[in-house]
Amino acid sequence: MTVLEQRGAYRPSPPPAWQPRMDPAPLLPDAEPYRVLGTEAAGKADPGLLRRLYAQLVRGRRYNTQATALTKQGRLAVYPSSTGQEACEVAAALALEERDWLFPSYRDTLAVVARGVDPAEALTLLRGDWHSGYDPYAHRVAPLSTPLATQLPHAVGLAHAARLKGDDVVTLAMVGDGGTSEGDFHEALNFAAVWQAPVVFLVQNNGFAISVPLAKQTAAPSLAHKAVGYGMPGRLVDGNDAVAVHEVLSDAVRHARAGGGPTLVEAVTYRIDAHTNADDATRYREDAEVAAWRAHDPVQLLERELTTRGLLDEAGIEAARQDAETMAAELRDRMNQDPELDPMDLFDHVYAETTAQLREQRALLRAELEAEQEQHGEQEGGAR
Amino acid sequence: MTTVAVKPATMAQALTRAMRDAMAADPTVHVMGEDVGTLGGVFRVTDGLAKEFGEDRCTDTPLAEAGILGTAVGMAMYGLRPVVEMQFDAFAYPAFEQLISHVSRMRNRTRGRMPLPITVRVPYGGGIGGVEHHSDSSEAYYMATPGLHVVTPATVADAYGLLRQAIASDDPVVFLEPKRLYWSKDTWNPEQPTDVEPIGRAVVRRPGSTATLITYGPSLPVCLEAAEAARAEGWDLEVVDLRSLVPFDDETVCAAVRRTGRAVVVHESTGFGGPGGEIAARITERCFHHLEAPVLRVAGFDIPYPPPMLERHHLPGVDRILDAVARLQWEAEG
Numbered sequence: 001m002t003v004l005e006q007r008g009a010y011r012p013s014p015p016p017a018w019q020p021r022m023d024p025a026p027l028l029p030d031a032e033p034y035r036v037l038g039t040e041a042a043g044k045a046d047p048g049l050l051r052r053l054y055a056q057l058v059r060g061r062r063y064n065t066q067a068t069a070l071t072k073q074g075r076l077a078v079y080p081s082s083t084g085q086e087a088c089e090v091a092a093a094l095a096l097e098e099r100d101w102l103f104p105s106y107r108d109t110l111a112v113v114a115r116g117v118d119p120a121e122a123l124t125l126l127r128g129d130w131h132s133g134y135d136p137y138a139h140r141v142a143p144l145s146t147p148l149a150t151q152l153p154h155a156v157g158l159a160h161a162a163r164l165k166g167d168d169v170v171t172l173a174m175v176g177d178g179g180t181s182e183g184d185f186h187e188a189l190n191f192a193a194v195w196q197a198p199v200v201f202l203v204q205n206n207g208f209a210i211s212v213p214l215a216k217q218t219a220a221p222s223l224a225h226k227a228v229g230y231g232m233p234g235r236l237v238d239g240n241d242a243v244a245v246h247e248v249l250s251d252a253v254r255h256a257r258a259g260g261g262p263t264l265v266e267a268v269t270y271r272i273d274a275h276t277n278a279d280d281a282t283r284y285r286e287d288a289e290v291a292a293w294r295a296h297d298p299v300q301l302l303e304r305e306l307t308t309r310g311l312l313d314e315a316g317i318e319a320a321r322q323d324a325e326t327m328a329a330e331l332r333d334r335m336n337q338d339p340e341l342d343p344m345d346l347f348d349h350v351y352a353e354t355t356a357q358l359r360e361q362r363a364l365l366r367a368e369l370e371a372e373q374e375q376h377g378e379q380e381g382g383a384r
Numbered sequence: 385m386t387t388v389a390v391k392p393a394t395m396a397q398a399l400t401r402a403m404r405d406a407m408a409a410d411p412t413v414h415v416m417g418e419d420v421g422t423l424g425g426v427f428r429v430t431d432g433l434a435k436e437f438g439e440d441r442c443t444d445t446p447l448a449e450a451g452i453l454g455t456a457v458g459m460a461m462y463g464l465r466p467v468v469e470m471q472f473d474a475f476a477y478p479a480f481e482q483l484i485s486h487v488s489r490m491r492n493r494t495r496g497r498m499p500l501p502i503t504v505r506v507p508y509g510g511g512i513g514g515v516e517h518h519s520d521s522s523e524a525y526y527m528a529t530p531g532l533h534v535v536t537p538a539t540v541a542d543a544y545g546l547l548r549q550a551i552a553s554d555d556p557v558v559f560l561e562p563k564r565l566y567w568s569k570d571t572w573n574p575e576q577p578t579d580v581e582p583i584g585r586a587v588v589r590r591p592g593s594t595a596t597l598i599t600y601g602p603s604l605p606v607c608l609e610a611a612e613a614a615r616a617e618g619w620d621l622e623v624v625d626l627r628s629l630v631p632f633d634d635e636t637v638c639a640a641v642r643r644t645g646r647a648v649v650v651h652e653s654t655g656f657g658g659p660g661g662e663i664a665a666r667i668t669e670r671c672f673h674h675l676e677a678p679v680l681r682v683a684g685f686d687i688p689y690p691p692p693m694l695e696r697h698h699l700p701g702v703d704r705i706l707d708a709v710a711r712l713q714w715e716a717e718g
Contacts, residue, residue: 136461137498143490147485152454154458154461154486157456157462158462161458165463184450190446191451349492349496350492350530351631357634
């Protein structure tokens with residue numbers, strides 16, 4: 001018998017009553033991803049929206065194939081294709097108002113372009129002529145983020161700052177399934193929920209983080225379930241159903257704008273191409289799996305809906321294809337021109353005011369360039 | 385005639401005053417971090433700010449350094465000037481990725497379109513009897529990252545002046561606060577407080593002719609004490625306070641070394657891979673023909689920061705500095 005078990009021994013008082021702050025049930029995602037296309041709900045979708053989504057999907061698919069072709073020609077160092085994920089990209093851009101901000105990851109070029117950024121400028125990071133070719137303030141699109149999930153706290157901070165200023169600005173932060181394992185993902189969701197920041201987190205669950213499948217990434221029931229632990233709603237949506245993704249994201253954006261706080265949306269999709277052109281996807285997945293997802297293609301799904309409802313005919317399909325071809329041809333022409341680079345740019349944007357040390361290094365490079373030019377001139381002169 | 389109060393103030397008070405004045409002058413200045421609000425910071429450096437400016441301007445954040453700095457990035461993107469507190473030197477390490485991958489590079493990445501005016505306050509260094517992870521000198525990590533300014537005050541006046549400049553800077557500034565000097569006092573005039581040299585300029589705190597001690601932050605008082613003690617040996621030591629590690633003031637440092645021909649760099653951080661190696665190399669490259677002896681370093685040992693009961697053996701003290709100066713003399717004669 002221990003001392004505490006003895007008759008008349010000290011007994012601790014029961015702890016004060018404690019209850020969880022809220023019922024987690026309303027925050028839980030549905031068991032199945034939300035779908036619109038192929039269901040009765042599709043009949044209620046606005047035809048104008050369907051057409052806009054379709055045009056952007058077709059352009060997006062063509063952009064992906066064109067950019068992939070440019071890697072083969074050595075015009076792009078690398079391109080992480082989003083073929084198969086176009087619905088997420090397009091819906092992301094179309095769910096936002098002009099004053100809202102988009103925080104993309106490196107695979108989200110399509111969302112960036114759909115937001116209005118020049119298609120060629122969106123590729124400078126991947127071409128290698130500069131890290132970010134576009135002005136983030138021009139279309140309210142943050143630079144493509146290469147480290148995983150680190151852009152998510154930025155989205156929270158910007159949304160928080162806007163709210164402090166009294167602006168009804170919403171931010172949409174995009175991340176992949178692998179990125180949800182990073183600490184910054186956790187910290188961003190936690191800050192957003194505590195601050196009730198007007199942010200929407202969109203996880204594109206495309207099945208793999210390079211080669212690692214979702215089952216090895218997380219033991220959570222779904223990525224959308226992670227929301228509950230932070231105190232925000234989680235939504236699960238078919239990422240290949242452009243109309244469903246647009247609806248869920250638009251709901252989340254409205255909710256955030258109205259002061260309801262953040263939402264975590266998981267879009268279940270699939271990366272049809274390899275991680276990048278440097279990756280061999282046959283080493284970690286079966287052809288049958290890819291084929292099954294090809295049959296659930298986001299462009300085809302929407303095209304079928306539109307044609308079934310009589311909103312699109314062969315001529316319309318051809319027109320969308322032509323528009324995408326024109327975009328691809330322009331992109332090809334521009335990317336085939338050698339970018340004009342000024343090496344002196346290297347020193348211009350390190351600090352607001354160049355330091356004495358950088359001025360010295362600038363002078364060194366200037367002298368090297370002049371010597372190079374002089375030598376070049378002499379050689380040309382000698383040849384004459 | 386009005387009399388201006390010139391009375392003793394601590395470095396911590398000057399830092400608080402700097403944030404208060406910056407917040408009063410500019411509504412975009414926001415202070416954020418763990419415990420900075422209601423508690424006023426574990427060192428009370430943010431004391432009273434939440435009360436005066438509200439919790440939206442001085443915010444207790446969740447306990448997450450990457451999140452604190454990461455959200456500050458987004459706030460700066462939207463036009464605010466966040467002043468972030470990283471409670472203790474070694475607690476800042478989770479925020480390194482944000483600092484190095486984003487804070488330091490955003491201006492460069494966007495070709496000047498998206499500058500990030502963030503001040504990251506880091507109480508650093510030893511000498512206060514802190515347990516493990518509470519006494520690191522992390523300045524070399526920050527110095528190695530282009531795009532960051534790295535600043536560390538050693539006087540009460542500089543604490544105020546440099547922090548005001550850091551907050552006003554359009555670039556990110558890592559503001560290293562020597563925590564063992566938080567309670568050091570100086571006569572200081574809070575009514576005319578900004579009269580200090582700008583970030584990037586070193587200052588000769590004590591002129592001398594025998595040798596130049598080059599130091600910063602927590603080691604400045606130690607060097608000044610060593611200079612006083614050196615008079616007994618007949619040595620007249622010059623003491624240079626760097627104040628800013630990035631940008632580095634080659635001009636002031638080299639002028640001082642050329643005057644004396646001898647230099648010792650003094651800091652708490654490790655010698656191997658520490659700031660002293662860079663400083664010694666810069667001096668040697670620029671002043672070789674003026675040197676009477678090799679540039680020496682008196683630094684912390686190349687060990688993880690020791691437990692508090694042993695830290696006095698690790699930290700550069702007066703005797704170790706004077707021994708180095710003696711070696712400089714020997715080098716000159718030998």
